[in-house]
Amino acid sequence: MTTDTYQAVQASNINKRSTRWAEFLIQSGLGLCALVSIITTIAIIIILGKEGFSFFQHVSPAEFFLGTRWVPLLEPQSFGVLPLVWGTLLVTFGAAVIAIPIGLASAIYLSEYASDRVRSIVKPILELLAGIPTVVYGFFALTFITPLLKGIFPDIQVFNALSGAIVVGIMVLPMIATLSDNALSAVPQTLRQGAYALGATSYEVTTQVVVPAGLSGVMASFLLAISRAIGETMAVTLAAGATPNISLTFFESIQTMTAYIVQISLGDAPAGGIAYQTLFVVAGLLFVITLILNVLSQKILMRYQEVYD
Amino acid sequence: MSTPNKPAFQLDYGDLKRRHRKAKIFANFCATITWMGVALLAVLLAQVSIDGFKWLDWQFISSFPSRFPAKAGIASALVGTLWLISLIAIISIPIGVATALYLEEFNSKNRLNRLIELNISNLAGVPSIVYGIIGLAVFVRQLGLERSLLSGALTMSLLILPIIIIASREAIKTVPMSIRHAAFALGATRWQTTWAHVLPAASPGILTGVILALSRAIGETAPLIMIGGLTYVAFFPEGPMDSFTALPIQIFNWVARPQQEFHELAAGAIIVLLAVLLLMNAAAIVIRHKAEKKFK
Numbered sequence: 001m002t003t004d005t006y007q008a009v010q011a012s013n014i015n016k017r018s019t020r021w022a023e024f025l026i027q028s029g030l031g032l033c034a035l036v037s038i039i040t041t042i043a044i045i046i047i048l049g050k051e052g053f054s055f056f057q058h059v060s061p062a063e064f065f066l067g068t069r070w071v072p073l074l075e076p077q078s079f080g081v082l083p084l085v086w087g088t089l090l091v092t093f094g095a096a097v098i099a100i101p102i103g104l105a106s107a108i109y110l111s112e113y114a115s116d117r118v119r120s121i122v123k124p125i126l127e128l129l130a131g132i133p134t135v136v137y138g139f140f141a142l143t144f145i146t147p148l149l150k151g152i153f154p155d156i157q158v159f160n161a162l163s164g165a166i167v168v169g170i171m172v173l174p175m176i177a178t179l180s181d182n183a184l185s186a187v188p189q190t191l192r193q194g195a196y197a198l199g200a201t202s203y204e205v206t207t208q209v210v211v212p213a214g215l216s217g218v219m220a221s222f223l224l225a226i227s228r229a230i231g232e233t234m235a236v237t238l239a240a241g242a243t244p245n246i247s248l249t250f251f252e253s254i255q256t257m258t259a260y261i262v263q264i265s266l267g268d269a270p271a272g273g274i275a276y277q278t279l280f281v282v283a284g285l286l287f288v289i290t291l292i293l294n295v296l297s298q299k300i301l302m303r304y305q306e307v308y309d
Numbered sequence: 310m311s312t313p314n315k316p317a318f319q320l321d322y323g324d325l326k327r328r329h330r331k332a333k334i335f336a337n338f339c340a341t342i343t344w345m346g347v348a349l350l351a352v353l354l355a356q357v358s359i360d361g362f363k364w365l366d367w368q369f370i371s372s373f374p375s376r377f378p379a380k381a382g383i384a385s386a387l388v389g390t391l392w393l394i395s396l397i398a399i400i401s402i403p404i405g406v407a408t409a410l411y412l413e414e415f416n417s418k419n420r421l422n423r424l425i426e427l428n429i430s431n432l433a434g435v436p437s438i439v440y441g442i443i444g445l446a447v448f449v450r451q452l453g454l455e456r457s458l459l460s461g462a463l464t465m466s467l468l469i470l471p472i473i474i475i476a477s478r479e480a481i482k483t484v485p486m487s488i489r490h491a492a493f494a495l496g497a498t499r500w501q502t503t504w505a506h507v508l509p510a511a512s513p514g515i516l517t518g519v520i521l522a523l524s525r526a527i528g529e530t531a532p533l534i535m536i537g538g539l540t541y542v543a544f545f546p547e548g549p550m551d552s553f554t555a556l557p558i559q560i561f562n563w564v565a566r567p568q569q570e571f572h573e574l575a576a577g578a579i580i581v582l583l584a585v586l587l588l589m590n591a592a593a594i595v596i597r598h599k600a601e602k603k604f605k
Binding site for chain 2: 019022023026027029030031033034035036037038040041043044047048051102105106108109110112113114122124125126128129131132133134135136138139140142143144170173174177201202203204206224227230231232233234238258261262265266279280283286287290291293294295298
């Protein structure tokens with residue numbers, strides 16, 4: 001480019017007052033778009049907080065958090081949230097027991113044993129699994145897993161916590177596998193080579209060097225998966241039922257916090273009523289629990305990440 | 310890591326054969342588990358196809374939902390999903406990309422920006438049903454948009470915005486600094502540099518992220534159930550203010566019924582939904598592949 005063009009560009013650009021104004025306007029516009037995310041968060045907190053506040057004017061927090069009966073729609077009403085929390089915990093616990101060992105084993109296979117060719121086939125398949133909508137997993141639970149369980153345990157109910165737990169486990173499995181694989185693959189090759197040079201077998205290298213070195217990423221993936229399992233809605237609504245129930249076995253119908261929200265919204269609760277308010281309180285509880293888990297997982301990633309170069 | 314006296318790991322110098330056998334068993338175990346996961350996908354797809362394929366015909370695609378399985382179809386759901394996805398794209402892409410540009414190109418690393426960043430990563434982890442509740446309270450009730458396509462699209466846009474922003478930022482980060490320096494050296498302003506150089510260079514990556522985010526939106530059910538509620542819609546929506554149904558809602562409605570025929574209808578609708586998703590994912594992969602070639 002010649003000097004003439006350069007000067008022309010300069011003259012038409014930076015020195016013009018209109019350009020500076022345009023620049024300022026554009027930057028402000030982009031900044032406003034960025035504020036949308038802040039406004040979303042504020043809206044979530046205000047709305048859940050406001051409706052929650054009016055709910056707690058009718059129901060004491062002690063009854064809500066410690067009560068063991070959840071009967072919000074029928075007389076006599078009772079607003080103890082523990083059965084819903086228990087249902088959620090049961091499904092999440094079951095899902096974690098299934099997904100964590102399997103997900104970690106897959107991650108280890110992918111990062112330590114699989115050839116590049118196998119990796120290039122399996123990784124997209126895992127991503128595909130992760131992209132399947134949750135309502136499809138609900139269908140899978142109802143038409144495949146539940147009949148299968150019925151064959152093994154004849155006295156299991158049609159809607160049961162076990163089917164929900166299994167399907168949620170399958171759902172979060174790809175997430176654990178891919179995120180943990182990323183963490184393990186990021187462990188530098190030199191660490192493995194060092195251990196092999198000392199005479200370690202691949203099992204010893206994996207369990208005593210690679211996994212400990214990538215542990216922060218692996219733990220973070222577990223927490224994210226658990227948070228995802230707690231917030232999961234459609235599959236558990238379809239598979240686990242709608243009976244708020246502190247059940248000690250996995251064979252009975254239960255109700256999770258998310259399934260309760262779906263149930264009420266399908267019934268079109270009138271605005272302002274106590275049933276409508278319970279939606280927001282339960283959603284608020286869900287929001288707080290998942291937020292804590294997500295923040296914890298970020299903290300683990302940042303604080304305990306071992307830095308190599 | 311640890312104190313120098315404590316070894317980082319401990320070797321069992323015992324029976325070498327036994328150790329190698331253990332390693333082999335472990336490797337095979339991990340491989341088996343992984344392939345079982347892959348087999349699971351095959352089972353899932355087989356289950357859906359066995360149940361659903363016999364219903365897939367033009368009549369199924371062009372009919373409205375019905376109480377009679379033989380007459381039921383997904384026409385209104387399919388059109389609703391197309392409407393929804395167009396509206397979501399129109400709303401969420403400009404806001405998401407603008408946010409990413411602001412954070413990457415105009416970011417002065419001040420407190421507000423760090424707050425926005427932290428906020429976005431947390432929003433990405435909020436369960437979708439919470440967005441549904443917010444949509445119900447804000448768009449449906451407060452703003453009086455009723456149970457319309459627009460309410461649904463706005464809610465879904467909030468849900469996928471964090472995904473679009475995070476993916477776009479990653480794409481913008483990969484644009485080499487030298488491109489910006491060249492533009493600045495010629496006297497371009499920050500926005501001219503961003504618009505004419507950074508954005509085109511980052512666009513394949515942004516597009517991939519946007520497609521993946523939209524495919525997430527297509528499959529999301531819970532927020533739509535909170536917003537829409539309606540499951541029997543025997544007409545095509547004509548504008549953003551009309552009520553609607555969508556493929557995932559229709560699937561949920563059919564799966565939740567006890568009759569076997571409706572489960573099979575659901576499987577048919579799932580095939581259509583998965584086909585749409587697969588097409589979008591394939592598009593994303595092709596775009597990513599082309600972009601990788603161009604930059605190398």
